Amino acid sequence: SAVISQKPSRDICQRGTSLTIQCQVDSQVTMMFWYRQQPGQSLTLIATANQGSEATYESGFVIDKFPISRPNLTFSTLTVSNMSPEDSSIYLCSVESAPSFTDTQYFGPGTRLTVL
Amino acid sequence: GEDVEQSLFLSVREGDSSVINCTYTDSSSTYLYWYKQEPGAGLQLLTYIFSNMDMKQDQRLTVLLNKKDKHLSLRIADTQTGDSAIYFCAEKEEGRRALTFGSGTRLQVQP
Numbered sequence: 233s234a235v236i237s238q239k240p241s242r243d244i245c246q247r248g249t250s251l252t253i254q255c256q257v258d259s260q261v262t263m264m265f266w267y268r269q270q271p272g273q274s275l276t277l278i279a280t281a282n283q284g285s286e287a288t289y290e291s292g293f294v295i296d297k298f299p300i301s302r303p304n305l306t307f308s309t310l311t312v313s314n315m316s317p318e319d320s321s322i323y324l325c326s327v328e329s330a331p332s333f334t335d336t337q338y339f340g341p342g343t344r345l346t347v348l
Numbered sequence: 349g350e351d352v353e354q355s356l357f358l359s360v361r362e363g364d365s366s367v368i369n370c371t372y373t374d375s376s377s378t379y380l381y382w383y384k385q386e387p388g389a390g391l392q393l394l395t396y397i398f399s400n401m402d403m404k405q406d407q408r409l410t411v412l413l414n415k416k417d418k419h420l421s422l423r424i425a426d427t428q429t430g431d432s433a434i435y436f437c438a439e440k441e442e443g444r445r446a447l448t449f450g451s452g453t454r455l456q457v458q459p
Contacts, residue, residue: 233393263445274436275391275449290446324390328445336381337447341390 234259234327236340244346245315252311253343255325260305263328265337266298270321278323281308315347352439352450359456366424368453370437373418377439380413381447382422385434394422394435424455432457 235258245251255264266278278298279287287300301309312319322342351373360366372380378399383391397404397411397420404411410423420437434454438447 265446274451275447277446280446326391336379336393336396338393339383339391344388 233336234261234338236325236327236338238323238325238340238343240343241341242344242346244348246348247316249315250311250313251315251345252309253323253325253345255308255310255340257306257327261327262305264302264308265326265328266300266308266310267324267326267339268321269324269342275324278310312345315345317347320345320347352437352448354435354437354450354453356451357454357456359458360427362427362429362457362459364427366422366427366431366455366457368422368424368435368437368455370420370422370450371418372420372437372439372448372450374439374441374448375418376442378442379440380411380420381438381440382409382411383436383438383449385436385452387433391436427455427457429457429459431455 237256239254264281267275268278269275277290278293279289281287281300281302283302283305297313299311322344324339324342326337326339328337354370381396382394384394385391395406395409397413408425412421434452436452437450
């Protein structure tokens with residue numbers, strides 16, 4: 233299984249500012265995903281990030297609000313822009329183990345964001 | 349679109365078996381997964397089952413899949429206090445790489 237780390241683990245931010253979350257994997261992976269988990273809720277996919285191409289965003293999420301970078305096969309960043317209290321969530325990156333018969337996804341520990 | 353549903357809460361006594369249920373609507377699901385989330389932590393993959401399987405056992409965990417009824421369950425034998433967590437089922441739809449998650453079931457294990 234892949235070992236995934238995220239930075240920061242948590243942050244408290246002011247309304248209107250931006251925060252960039254980093255995701256580092258210990259092996260090269262093709263597919264990386266960014267999810268959001270709002271308080272007491274399940275996980276919702278924000279976007280899929282492939283190396284060398286633009287991220288693919290899910291309905292309700294836009295690049296201007298959540299720009300993503302994927303400069304290589306082991307790293308990605310998600311920026312939460314112009315934050316509001318509604319952006320307070322846990323943000324998780326995940327990777328698909330490849331090549332894998334089970335297409336299993338492994339998750340990072342998450343970044344707990346509070347916006348005041 | 350696809351939908352995955354779980355009951356919100358389950359309470360059991362230590363040593364008993366726990367059964368967490370999940371229903372899904374997408375008949376093209378290829379893999380189904382169970383994840384565990386402890387307080388303040390990320391998601392830990394517990395087990396998975398391929399859609400053409402009926403059952404999978406892994407130590408204290410048993411996964412049952414009824415594809416006709418689109419029903420998935422996770423049984424934890426000899427439940428321990430360390431099993432207290434939120435359990436998410438998730439499905440992968442054919443042709444899609446990301447997962448669709450259920451709402452999560454909070455398991456409380458009482459000593």
